[in-house]
Amino acid sequence: MDSESSGVTVLRPAIVHPAAMSEFETYTCEHCGESFRAHPSANAAENGYCSPACESAGKSL
Numbered sequence: 187m188d189s190e191s192s193g194v195t196v197l198r199p200a201i202v203h204p205a206a207m208s209e210f211e212t213y214t215c216e217h218c219g220e221s222f223r224a225h226p227s228a229n230a231a232e233n234g235y236c237s238p239a240c241e242s243a244g245k246s247l
């Protein structure tokens with residue numbers, strides 16, 4: 187669950203713009219279980235993955 191404290195580097199796409207944070211909602215990644223914020227209309231929100239890496243990993247399972 188808490189992968190960051192175990193020395194694993196988690197890459198995040200820089201898609202969050204502070205000025206639009208109020209429009210973003212919090213989701214839980216289907217693959218790594220980490221909470222992330224995404225715009226409801228974004229692909230991340232539809233797919234339920236926090237990053238392209240998690241998306242491809244999750245879909246391959």
Ligand SMILES: [Zn+2]
Nearest residue numbers: 215218236240
């Ligand atoms: Zn993830």
